[in-house]
Amino acid sequence: MTTTAPSTPGVQLLEVSPEYAGQRIDNFLLARLKGVPKTLIYRILRKGEVRVNKGRIKPEYKLQAGDIVRVPPVRVPERDEPVPVAQGLLQRLEASIVYEDxxxxxxxxxxxxxxxxxxxxxxxxxxxxxxLRPDAKELELVHRLDRDTSGLLMIAKKRSMLPHLHEALRGDGVDKRYMALVRGNWATSIK
Incomplete structure (x- = not known):
């Protein structure tokens, strides 16, 4: 991604590089406008203030290499350092790694x-x-799990890995299994 000189003060023009091709515009903006509330990002998309190649787009629009994204002036709140995560939780998550490359x-x-x-x-x-990985600048969630759900969660360390993993999740490349632990008796028939 490259940034060109703003055409008006505060407006950003971002050229989409090939590694961001296929990413949804809403996720692209969420990653670039750190600290901006999600509701504001969706509002500027809905109002047509964000343009791709000078045209309005929907939040689910998938970017293509070479697209020019116009981002309006957005006030980003001053942010202090991120809230430090408790050392015990960091150790628990580090211990939960089942694979890393x-x-x-x-x-x-x-x-x-x-x-x-x-x-x-x-x-x-x-x-x-x-x-935990301050040198990994491009960490991105590949998918999500609900807060109360345990299970395998993939985190891409490189942006170039995301499209491959998304394709595998959509197709037959990943075997997904869901299990539930139930207490009590199941009804034998559903009416």
Whole structure:
């Protein structure tokens, strides 16, 4: 991604580089406008203030290499350092890693931990891993799990890994299994 000189003060023009091709515009903006509330990002998309190649787009628009994204002036609140995650939780998450290489981390996410901060939460798994791996500048969630759900969670360490993993999740490249622990008796018929 390259930035060109703003045409008006505060307006950004971003050229999409090939590694961001296929990413949804809403996720692209969320990653670039750190600290801006998600509701504001969706509002500027809805109002047509964000343009791609001079045209209005929907939040689900998938970027293409070479697209020029016009981002309106957005006031980013001053942010202090990220809220430090408790050392005990960092150790628990580090111990939950089941696989790691130079492009991917797979953890067995414990139940009760959100995958990302927001909605009143200061941090989640992704923020914790950004503290655990400060040199990995491109950490991104590949998918999500509900806060109360445990299970394997993939975190891409390189942006170039995301499209491959998303394609595998959409197709037959990943075997997904869901299990539930139930207490009591199941009804034998559903009416």
């Amino acid at each position: 130079k492009a991917l981390i797979v953890i067995n996410k414990p139940a009760g931990i959100a995958v990302h901060g927001g909605s009143g939460l200061n941090f989640g798994v992704i923020e914790a891993f950004r503290q």
